[in-house]
Amino acid sequence: MKTILASLAVAVETGKRNDAKNLTQSLVDKGMAPLDIVEQGLVPGMSAIGNKFKKNEVFVPEMLIAARAMKECMILLEPLLAKAGIKPKHTVVIGTVQGDLHDIGKNLVSMMLKGANFGVIDLGANVDPSKFAAAAKEHGASLIALSALLTTTMPAMKTTVDAIRASDMAKLKIMIGGAPISQEYADQIGADGYSADAASAVDLALSLVGETH
């Protein structure tokens, strides 16, 4: 199974979604626990391509096809995770702030969070500031995650944090990210945490909801 897991990671990394799906299915058939498949096959593949992107070794479409491969495997695994009684313990509401259409990074973060067994409510891109608190309330979320990729939309991130803090969901933890964002900016606008990539976003989310890894 180790070698199948390793091939699965490579298939995700290189965006071969059919191979990835087949390998996932064969691990399921061999009786491997779905969460182990996610954590030991899909997530390492996605982290590998993420690191290459950071080092400018691959382009955005290469990230996208990897993400799509992982997504298709997740579609296969999600019903099994549910059947296995693995209910997400925490729910996070995620979205890209108003005016901003960049959603690739946000999608990766939400996939990795799913991989770590968070329930994820994805509001998409260009999201109205008032929608976050409303969705969090509706779904009983314990965390809100905001993404922004443009310096022109960073102010919308502040507006959104302000809107959440002014709502009856004011105590929710808020984490933020995106290429122009920094810890300093998070402190400045009163967000509870920042992280630079999807892998560390999972650690951050876990610590914000009070779980340690």
Added chain:
Amino acid sequence: MGLHDHPDKLRAAIQSALDTLEEERATETILLAYGLCGNGLIGVRAGRCQLVLPRAHDCISVFLGSPASHEAVLKADPGTYFYSPGWIRGRRVPGPDREAYLRACYAPRYPDDPEVVDDLIEADREIFAQHGCAAYVDLTNDSAAESYCQDCARHLGWKYRRLPGDPTLLRDLLTGPWDAARFLVVPPGHAVAQSPGGALLAASAT
């Protein structure tokens, strides 16, 4: 042009160009007609000379004359994709020639995997899926570039819009004086830093 997509590479390239310019003893001030450019300018250091930058998000703010007019366009329609003559020149903008550009770029990377190349091209199309408006910005009167932008809009089924360029910011950068509201002057030995408020840019001593 690929530097645009990689702020880290852009930063390194600008720094090395600055270092070369500073070797010329007569140089005192270096004007950078860039804005934050996805933070590609953050961390760029002035050595012996002073640097002057417009407070702008990127070249689009410069073409439109101010970051405020840039923000207003995106606020009114976030699905706006900006085209300028220089950006069009690479023939890599979304439009009729992008696929050929991408094939030339990916085929050598995946010589024995044409399927992946097709997948990458499809993924690229998806990247632009939420856009719906091609906005042409120009400070000259480049009718060839403008009509190319119209072709792109037609090809993609997007709206076409011409935005009036405003050369004031660029002109004032070239002539000075540089008022602090619109320009950042980075003294020798300082670096460009981010200022997330309205000022966009700051100078830091480190």
